[in-house]
Amino acid sequence: MFLARVIGRVWSTAKDPKLEGHRLLIVQPLTPEGKQTGKRIVVADSVGAGAGELVYCCRGRESSFPFLPQEVPTDATIVGIVDELHVDRTKNERC
Amino acid sequence: MFLARVIGRVWSTAKDPKLEGHRLLIVQPLTPEGKQTGKRIVVADSVGAGAGELVYCCRGRESSFPFLPQEVPTDATIVGIVDELHVDRTKNERC
Amino acid sequence: MFLARVIGRVWSTAKDPKLEGHRLLIVQPLTPEGKQTGKRIVVADSVGAGAGELVYCCRGRESSFPFLPQEVPTDATIVGIVDELHVDRTKNERC
Amino acid sequence: MFLARVIGRVWSTAKDPKLEGHRLLIVQPLTPEGKQTGKRIVVADSVGAGAGELVYCCRGRESSFPFLPQEVPTDATIVGIVDELHVDRTKNERC
Amino acid sequence: MFLARVIGRVWSTAKDPKLEGHRLLIVQPLTPEGKQTGKRIVVADSVGAGAGELVYCCRGRESSFPFLPQEVPTDATIVGIVDELHVDRTKNERC
Numbered sequence: 001m002f003l004a005r006v007i008g009r010v011w012s013t014a015k016d017p018k019l020e021g022h023r024l025l026i027v028q029p030l031t032p033e034g035k036q037t038g039k040r041i042v043v044a045d046s047v048g049a050g051a052g053e054l055v056y057c058c059r060g061r062e063s064s065f066p067f068l069p070q071e072v073p074t075d076a077t078i079v080g081i082v083d084e085l086h087v088d089r090t091k092n093e094r095c
Numbered sequence: 096m097f098l099a100r101v102i103g104r105v106w107s108t109a110k111d112p113k114l115e116g117h118r119l120l121i122v123q124p125l126t127p128e129g130k131q132t133g134k135r136i137v138v139a140d141s142v143g144a145g146a147g148e149l150v151y152c153c154r155g156r157e158s159s160f161p162f163l164p165q166e167v168p169t170d171a172t173i174v175g176i177v178d179e180l181h182v183d184r185t186k187n188e189r190c
Numbered sequence: 191m192f193l194a195r196v197i198g199r200v201w202s203t204a205k206d207p208k209l210e211g212h213r214l215l216i217v218q219p220l221t222p223e224g225k226q227t228g229k230r231i232v233v234a235d236s237v238g239a240g241a242g243e244l245v246y247c248c249r250g251r252e253s254s255f256p257f258l259p260q261e262v263p264t265d266a267t268i269v270g271i272v273d274e275l276h277v278d279r280t281k282n283e284r285c
Numbered sequence: 286m287f288l289a290r291v292i293g294r295v296w297s298t299a300k301d302p303k304l305e306g307h308r309l310l311i312v313q314p315l316t317p318e319g320k321q322t323g324k325r326i327v328v329a330d331s332v333g334a335g336a337g338e339l340v341y342c343c344r345g346r347e348s349s350f351p352f353l354p355q356e357v358p359t360d361a362t363i364v365g366i367v368d369e370l371h372v373d374r375t376k377n378e379r380c
Numbered sequence: 381m382f383l384a385r386v387i388g389r390v391w392s393t394a395k396d397p398k399l400e401g402h403r404l405l406i407v408q409p410l411t412p413e414g415k416q417t418g419k420r421i422v423v424a425d426s427v428g429a430g431a432g433e434l435v436y437c438c439r440g441r442e443s444s445f446p447f448l449p450q451e452v453p454t455d456a457t458i459v460g461i462v463d464e465l466h467v468d469r470t471k472n473e474r475c
Contacts, residue, residue: 001309001327001360003295008127008182010098010151014142015175016161024096024151024175026127026182032293032311032325040127040182042096042151046358047299051183056295056309056327058358061156061251061346061441065358066301073141073153073160073174075096079358080300080309087293087311087325088336103222103277105193105246109237110270111256119191119246119270121222121277135222135277137191137246146278156251156346156441168236168248168255168269170191198412198467200383200436204427205460206446214381214436214460216412216467230412230467232381232436241468251346251441263426263438263445263459265381286404286422286455288390317388317406317420331453332394341390341404341422343453346441350453351396364453365395365404372388372406372420373431 001056001079002038004029006049010042018072025049025078027057032087044074047081054082096151096174097133099124101144105137113167120144120173122152127182139169142176149177191246191269192228194219196239200232208262215239215268217247222277234264237271244272286341286364287323289314291334295327303357310334310363312342317372329359332366339367381436381459382418384409386429390422398452405429405458407437412467424454427461434462 008026012019023045029038046066049055055078057063063077103121107114118140124133141161144150150173152158158172198216202209213235219228236256239245245268247253253267293311297304308330314323331351334340340363342348348362388406392399403425409418426446429435435458437443443457 001329002324003327008180010177011179012151012175013178014144016141018160019175026180037324039097039132042098044096046301049299056297059360062349062356062358062360064157064160065303065349065356068356071157071160071163073157073172075154075157077358080295080297080304082295083298084296085293085311103275105270105275106273107246107270108273109239111236113255114270121275134192134227137193139191159252159255166252166255166258168252168267170249170252198465200460200465201463202436202460203463204429206426208445209460216465229382229417232383234381254442254445261442261445261448263442263457265439265442286424287419288422322419331396334394341392343455345455347444347451347453347455350398350444350451353451362453365390365392365399367390368393369391370388370406 001058002029003032003054003056003082006051006053006055016073018070022072032085041076043076043078044072045078047078049078049081056080056082096153097124098127098149098151098177101146101148101150111168113165117167127180136171138171138173139167140173142173144173144176151175151177191248192219193222193244193246193272196241196243196245206263208260212262222275231266233266233268234262235268237268239268239271246270246272286343287314288317288339288341288367291336291338291340301358303355307357317370326361328361328363329357330363332363334363334366341365341367381438382409383412383434383436383462386431386433386435396453398450402452412465421456423456423458424452425458427458429458429461436460436462
């Protein structure tokens with residue numbers, strides 16, 4: 001999964017019927033240290049994340065699991081909101 | 096999902112039978128700000144997108160979901176047309 | 191899907207039994223304008239493409255769909271031969 | 286699979302119900318020679334790996350297999366802890 | 381699929397039970413011309429490849445197909461050993 005911040009939203013009328021009722025958000029992927037990394041993408045939301053929140057997203061086939069048994073055509077989905085994260089600096093440097 | 100603009104089309108006679116009847120379009124991936132990003136690819140279309148339209152596409156296994164129960168061998172599909180999108184500049188800078 | 195030209199072939203005796211009888215070709219991925227882009231890869235062929243032909247390939251789980259119900263362990267497959275392709279230069283520049 | 290070192294952890298209350306009870310760790314991908322390579326990501330853990338341990342992770346759809354029959358929405362999972370690894374320098378140079 | 385040379389091996393005791401009995405090798409991805417390209421990764425082996433051999437590997441969901449009906453959590457697997465490969469230089473330049 002990758003960390004990201006919610007920075008926007010997409011509105012769409014003409015879309016695949018299985019996407020009806022799912023909010024589509026724009027997120028900026030971040031490193032654990034909070035730096036921007038990689039491209040902004042459009043994601044589905046399974047947890048009710050709000051603008052500006054730090055979340056983690058799942059990519060690929062698994063990103064449709066939160067919506068099962070519906071086969072939602074999404075390839076990236078917010079699956080959790082981060083309360084807190086910790087990176088061990090010592091372990092980090094030893095790598 | 097990624098944002099993209101429809102910029103072309105591919106015609107093909109010899110192809111996998113499960114692709115029969117599906118339009119194949121060429122899209123240029125874009126950032127939410129409208130800048131070109133990444134390679135142009137060939138996508139299937141599940142929503143009837145026209146030339147020049149701003150769309151969002153789904154990659155991977157899920158890109159064949161709009162065509163279920165048919166198992167169409169596509170790895171990227173237009174799943175919606177964008178009406179409007181919004182990026183929060185403040186949230187954006189705080190990242 | 192990505193565009194590519196067939197530039198070579200691989201012969202292999204010791205291989206997964208589900209790959210028996212499938213030709214393995216080497217392709218060079220191309221942009222819609224015909225420029226080389228990205229790494230050459232080994233692909234399976236579901237349409238009988240010949241050396242030098244312009245084709246489009248499907249990656250990932252869906253690349254095994256042309257061979258269903260057989261579960262062929264391929265992650266990239268030629269799914270069509272390109273007759274003609276068109277890129278709209280105006281749309282292109284507006285992006 | 287890719288090699289990585291466990292360098293941190295993520296705590297999260299609001300998350301997809303299928304992620305309940307799964308520890309989420311932050312890992313730094315490494316080369317076989319132990320150099321950092323690529324972005325740090327959030328992974329699920331199927332083997333009880335501890336902080337600082339050298340592990341190998343599986344990406345994509347298969348990363349949810351350790352949790353079957355539960356369809357956990359994870360796209361990267363630690364599937365083993367490395368006891369020892371060996372790289373043949375001669376073979377290496379001949380490449 | 382991608383071409384690669386077998387350059388090492390990983391030993392692991394604590395691992396997902398479905399990985400028991402599968403050899404894990406380290407491979408260096410190669411171009412068809414034999415140059416190193418991309419990161420070394422850990423792969424499962426379905427064909428009994430030896431150290432130094434030139435092989436082709438399958439990534440993603442399909443890389444677990446050789447082990448069906450067992451759902452092995454691998455995202456890259458050696459599916460064949462290369463006897464010979466041919467790249468057409470003329471086709472190559474015309475690209």
